[in-house]
Amino acid sequence: MPICGMNTLCRGQRATVSSILLEGTMRRRMQDLGLIPGTVVECRMKSPAGDPVAYALRGTVVALRNRDAEQILVRPEA
Numbered sequence: 001m002p003i004c005g006m007n008t009l010c011r012g013q014r015a016t017v018s019s020i021l022l023e024g025t026m027r028r029r030m031q032d033l034g035l036i037p038g039t040v041v042e043c044r045m046k047s048p049a050g051d052p053v054a055y056a057l058r059g060t061v062v063a064l065r066n067r068d069a070e071q072i073l074v075r076p077e078a
Helices: 024-032
Strands: 014-020 040-046 053-057 060-064 072-076
Touching: 014 024
Parallel strands: none
Antiparallel strands: 014 040, 014 072, 040 053, 053 060
16 A cells, blocks of 8 residues: 555554654654554544544544644555
8 A cells, every 4th residue: 555644544444654744842742642653543533524533543542633644654554
């Protein structure tokens, strides 16, 4: 599967983080949550408006704005 932004995942779809393009404090925040290359994430649910989106990773669920999630590159599972 090709690499894409995490914001393109559909509900229930799983993917592995390839790289993080975020910078500064937001990049550090994602790393503190365990969102690093090799981490498996799953799109859990999307708000009615489509933003933010909840992602499960490392035993927790985090909500990210689409503009931040698109900066996290993932490889979806087949």
